[in-house]
Amino acid sequence: MTLTATGRPDAPWAGPDRTSARVPTLVAPPGPPQSGADRPDGAAAVLRAVLDAGPLARTAIAAGIGLSAAAVSRHTADLLAMGLVWQPPEPAQQPRPGRPRIPLDIDTSHHLAAGVHIAVPQLTFSLTDLRGRVVATERTPRGPRPEAVLDGIAERLPGFLRRHAGARSVLGLGVVTGGWVDPDAGVLVENAALGWRDVPLRQALRRAVRLPVHVDGHARALARAEMLFGAEAGDGVLMHLFVGNTVDAAIATGGTLLRGRRHGAGGIAHLPVPGSNQTCPCGRTGCLRVTVSDRVLAARAAADGVTARPELPLLLRAAHAGDARAVELLRARIRLVAEAVRPMLDVISPDSVVLTEAAVLHLPYLLPEVSHALGGARGLVRAGSFGADTLAVAAAAPVLAAVYQDPLGLRTVGGAR
Secondary structure, three states: OOOOOOOOOOOOOOOOOOOOOOOOEOOOOOOOOOOOOOOOOHHHHHHHHHHHHOOEEHHHHHHHHOOOHHHHHHHHHHHHHOOOEEOOOOOOOOOOOOOOOOEEEEOOOOEEEEEEEEOOOEEEEEEEOOOOOEEEEEEEEOOOOHHHHHHHHHHHHHHHHHHHOOOOEEEEEEEEEOOEEEOOOOEEEEEOOOOEEEEOHHHHHHHHHOOOEEEEEHHHHHHHHHHHHOOOOOOOOEEEEEEOOOEEEEEEEOOEEOOOHHHOOOOOOOOEOOOOOOEOOOOOEOEHHHHHOHHHHHHHHHHOOOOOOOOHHHHHHHHHOOOHHHHHHHHHHHHHHHHHHHHHHHHHOOOEEEEEEHHHHHOHHHHHHHHHHOOOOOOOEEEOOOHHHHHHHHHHHHHHHHHHHOHHHOEOEOOOO
16 A cells, blocks of 8 residues: 555545444433533543542542532443443442432443554554453564565454454544654554654554544553553643653643644653764764663673673563673663753652663662653652553553543444454
8 A cells, every 4th residue: 555644634545444343332222411510521531530539439539529419410321331431330239318429430341442552563553441440462573665564463353253252342542652743643653663754543444443533652652651551640740751673752731641743742852962963864873762772771781792682672581580781771672762851840740750661670689770860859760561562551551541531432343253
């Protein structure tokens, strides 16, 4: 197929229809006109309250989000009808005077979010439930050409859903990768590690997979997942750093991500690293990505004789086995990243910094060194919440974020099965 980035989020790709999935629309029952105590995002506020603190009684929801009891009841009826929440049975207890307080919790039995993460070495297919928990994952090597890769995703996805979705409906497909991604247009603007530019991800996949397609960069996707499902999720200022073959950042305040022009905020790949002489495709030397990427780190380990081949898993395995040279290479990368991004912290003054990076994931004792290198208070920096499931969660996060932002606008697919 030929890809042309038009910037139009809904432009269809006139390619073959590879699935026979029906696309029914979930429509909530119509309610009465909004009262003065209601608000346009009332259903989303109810759903988020249940996600954050459920099982939760309606009275507690109303008190916590400032809606009238009638508005909460109406939104609850909608969410129950759509299979987004359920009423778990109360534990046996003595009867209380007044109306029973029936709790609500997120219903993870009806719907799933699908995702595909496009990385340098591989594609990660995933399914998660409405609490961001991974239900299934499959990985496959990535080809070099974007046209072939996207064709392969469209071909593989129906079988993946048949194998793992069961009777649950699939709410949408998230497509996530590193670099500069414009989610409004559905376009990968640039991913230097892949060598891709101006790839219309949504346009290429939307009609072929017969699912709503949500596109995002993986630093932003992981920041969304942290705010929804992560440890210490909150409304303060969050900075998320992703260090892999791409190096990206996402900044959120009050639960809202900083966007920038064409969603370019958080591009840290070309921050200067003092002392680095690595040549960057941008024409400069010492850019952060080409200094600290997984590929560069693995090549350095092989050149120094720490590993037999330039492969990051071999370096991590050596560090686990206690090889001091391997540990020092990983520690040095952390220091370089910290040195490059520390001026950003002085400007942003975040409440927390989340670092998703292989050394911190596999050698958690290195985490305090990140805080120290950033000059931050103890506990400022923490590792990402999703461990080995990081890429799988990132892939589905754009779909889940859309559900929690606008549950009544939800469209669901019965599944290509």
